[in-house]
Amino acid sequence: MSGEGPSGRALTAVKGTHDILPGEVEVWQKVEAETKRLFELYGYKEMRAPIIEPTELFHKGTGETTDIVTKEMYTFEDKGGRSITLRPEYTPSVARAIVEHRLDLLGTPMRYYYIGPMFRYDKPQKGRYRQFHQVDVEVFGEKDPALDAEIVEMADALLKALGIAETETLVNSVGCRACRPAFSAALRERALAVQDKLCIDCRRKMETNPLRIFDCKVESCREQARAFPKITGFLCPECREHFAAFRAHLDRYGVAYRHDENLVRGLDYYTKTTFEVVDNSAGQQNAILGGGRYDDMMKDFGGPDICGIGFAMGLERLIARLALKPEARRFLYVVHQGEAAKARAIELARFFRRGGIETVIEFGGRSFKNQFGRAGKLGAAWVLIVGEDETAKGIFQLKDMAAGTQVGGAPEVLLSGVRS
């Protein structure tokens, strides 16, 4: 039975968090191992930053006006009076670490990846949790659009390696500080002209972030938005050129993508390239990964003027689309009977482990039947039988549980048999 807390209510995992139990955790391990393997082929290095950060980091890095900062952060005061926040995203931590350790002096570009939990106080629903896990990729110090394409290609390669199908890659350019203000102004003006045909949310977005009107799902808003000006026509020569080169490189890689002029990222710091991989086959939370370029973030953050680009991939969303069944581990189960045999069995378990074989020894067993039953239920590949006779002779019986066959021999012989 579950225990009870002080309130008398059963103690359960915190709302929006989940246990990842054996049986499922193997899928996570496999995804993590494949991610690590593939990213390192592209020269990325793992960087592990703390889960807690100074609250101020996200105000400066993520943006004061974002939903994440205004209403989704887990923030608390520690015993030293510091304001601490459970990271809601990873990019600011990387920027902080680069500045703190002057990693930019080691030479650019700096390619980092990380896999771990993030925390956002959202109302949970399918594909959205309060503690969720991301694979995060960041590159600082390279402005060449060939890198933008390389990153999208790497993301594409990972999804293919994991067997994720049915996805669509969307790309766009959101301009830079030179050209986006003019676009935002034009957009706001057009929205204002037809505001009586927009929903209440969009009227609010008109002021705060007019680009997000493109995200609205209300049909009347979508209809109006179709006639709104597009960012593409407002891009400055530099941004236009960057975007064209990015697309040319993607074509060279043979990565399929669609230019979605309405693709707007939720965070304030994006410039130029943005991209997203969506799975249209199911669910509302369909963005598996999303990212883009953030050339001004490091500078705004108070660090060196270094450009950056990266993406985050949601592991829960990814794994939900994975039809991957990990293979069961093969292990040896040691059964025994009698005190002398038990002592010998313990020695033998150690012998097999040292030989590289996963070995579990029976402790509370009664009859052999009882012990075999447990071995079978746990899924043992082999059972080593250590009885009175075997212990006396030094010749033990090894049963192959799947085949039902049994052979006798000295421990060395049985070990080599199990290894082959």
Add this chain to the structure above:
RNA sequence: GUGGGUGUAGCUCAAUGGUUAGAGCAUCGGACUGUGGAUCCGAAGGUUGGGGGUUCAAGUCCCCUCACCCACCCCA
């Protein structure tokens, strides 16, 4: 934050407002102290999410609350 749906054993589900809330699977034990999955027998497992109300009587009806799921919002 706003809406909708659902809460009965570990899991999947029964129970017209009317005895002591049942079944299958799973668990544990026995048949069975030298060989697993099978079979048979048995046991254990529940404050029907919690609180209040209506009623002679509530798992069932009403209200509140909590949790989970789904959607909006937002995003990974």
